[in-house]
Amino acid sequence: MDVQGRELSETVWTRMDRKAGAVVELTIRQLRHKISTWVVLSLGTVLMIMLLAFYVDAVREGFEPVDNDGDSVDADRDGYPLGQERKYGTSDWDGEQFPGSGTYIYEGEIDWNDQNREISGNKTWEGMSFLDSTWIDFDYKGGQWDYIIDWDDVTDCQDTRGEVFVDWIPDYSTACQLENGTYATNGKFTAEGNLTVPIDYFLSWGYITGIFDVPKDPKEMYIDEDDIDWDGSGGSQGFDDDGDCLRIDWYTQVDGNGDMMWWQEPHYPDSNLNGIPCDVVWVIDPETGEVISINADSSVDEDPVDENYVGEAGHRTFVIATGKIAFVLLLGLFLPLFLSLGLVRDETERGTLHYLLSKPIHRGEFIFYRVLGYLAVVSVFVLILSLVMALITSVIGPGDSFVRLGDFPVWLGIAFTTILVLAAYGSLFNTIGLLLPKYGVYLCIIIGVWEFAMGFTTLISPSSSVASLSVSHWGLQLIDSVVLASWPDTIQFSQMSYAFGLETGLEWIWSPPVHTLDTNSPYLGIITSTIVLLGTSAAMIGIGSAVFSKREIM
């Protein structure tokens, strides 16, 4: 380069560079001298500390076995878990119904107006009576809806309300004891003795037949009892370890018409319609080798051993949720609301704008440099915050290695996304501050609400076309793309969460990126979202510059 050329480049480029540097530096120093800057940055830090505390707490507690299919409950308190009752075709809503409970055969009754109101014997009784017993079956118990008397909870019949069965009756499924040792009953029980039915009341009796003894399974047998069976390849996989899909040697209870009893769920062993009962179809992308979809027959592999899957999926859910909600939606909106709205407006209000405008800097350039200065401050903050989060969660997160190095690209992607979102909102809010110096803040808040709403719309329905009219949509899409590029097997974890009922939230917080131009390539997703976000920022700066350049400044 000849001397003249060098001089030209010196004057045009380096001078512009220096001016840019000076405006950016001044802006950074001004922001450092604003209290609101430190307040909003501190709040952001506190938010992250709180999230970390939740995370550390979750990790410390470990991933307890979860009953993903919910068959370990015993709703009727008969001691048999739902899984065992299903196997025997009994209801978990009726304490009299349990494996081996037999069938109740009706024998007779004393009606409200019958003359003879006394009966004795060893039977199963149901109704209102005075019971003078020689034997009571205290093991005959049921749930709260079963009308079976709870003999552990017998009260004294001496009551201020007056005479029992005259002035009052015992509560539903309870009994009380009179002074002479007889019981006043209101419920079902098995006992031997003499029974007197008060006038106007009713008692029926019978016996239970077909009783056989079924040992009660412990609840734990129905937790993590049907793990995922997958050999890593595609096609028909899975095995129904607990037999609740195959139903070999299961009992089916039918009513008099031969129909299934109401509590028994209809059974479709091939709900994924691949012609093979009780299997799981794993679809693998032939190009990437990654699982892209899992379609399980119901009740197959439905209660996996949680710590094998939930640990990793839960960790990813935390990282992605933090990136999307804490970084993109919260930091992304609140930092610019406090820091960029007044970038130029405050100078006008303070009366210092002329120091900056009486310089050989084009006003449009000036706006661009101001936004750059703001961006420098928030970018450094976001970068530090994301790296600290990355470091801590990658050390204490699940996995065999000391540090989960694979997390770092995701965290950097989150930082990158947040910075792009901050650029878009920053230039938008700065332009609004210029256009509407007085009421701009209200418009920004309205925009903030819109962006939140569209952000959550994107979480629920990523392909929503209305949501794509928001910055947050593209930010969240960018994170989805970054996650898929860095952790290609996230689809697998998400599909597993969905297919096998794992409560990780992964399938809610993450879906494959939408804007990949039908290629499903996460890299194209990154490119399209980045272009949209950068384009939005450029357009906003352009509008702000155009407005500001043509504005008369009093």
Add this chain to the structure above:
Amino acid sequence: MTSELPAVMLESVSKWYGEVIGINDVSLAIDGGVTGVLGPNGAGKSTLFKLLLGRLRPSQGSVRLFGTDPWESTSPFRRVGYVSETEPLYEWMTALDFLTTMARLHGMTRDEAKERAEHVLDFVGLTDVRHKEVGKYSKGMRQRVKIAHALVHDPDLIILDEPLHGCDPLARTSIMSVIRELGNRGKTVIVSSHILEEIERITEQIVILHNGRLLALGNLHAIRGLLDKHPHRIMLETESPRELAKELISEDPIYGVRFPEEGCLEIQTGDLSEAHAILPNAIVKSGIRVTSVENPDDNLDSLLGYLVGG
């Protein structure tokens, strides 16, 4: 190149804000030396400066700084330094810091900028306090920081809007000498004020604005000369005003005398320069001691009164 073009050139410039007229059909050229822009508040001085600084767009006519329209291009600001009337500064910055930053906005490197900042701080006499935050400065010191900021890039044109406003006498004197010094160095300096006496102590070259119109332009004394044919008062302080009156009343340009207070003689004349020409001899001839001679009408208000009324 642009160096032959005048620093400031206005051609038939008008600026109105809705119905209100800020500047009305003003044409003028200013180049070299110190020019005082005089006018009462609301005369259009600030509008004129805002037009020069490209902050306002003229409604009519053209504004040129070194031949370039400042509304369209910021390039002339390379050669312009501006001291605003408004008070605010970046309170948290030290003077050196502030000036270095401002110099860098002109495209200087950090080192160049710091060197220039030190230089101008020395010029305005703030070297000792350059590391102090400007928030802690006195009014006069702040004014000098603002002037230094306008000089940091060694401009050819310096515009100062009411630089003496609100300053104490000591600060005024030092600021005035800074302005005169700039003029002596061959810079084009434009100073606005609404006080004639202030401008008179700085320069003879003036522009008078009134209600947005350019009322007069040129040498202060020449403008005064135009007024000479108007009735003027001259105030003399003397121990024996009545004796002096007797001696002076016979002189030709003097047509009346008054004694407004003890030890004071007011003479009335229709020709100010003629009266001033004969006064020294007449006083010497009378042998009466005169302690001071003043022109009470020599303020902006009466000047404007004459210009508008005449």
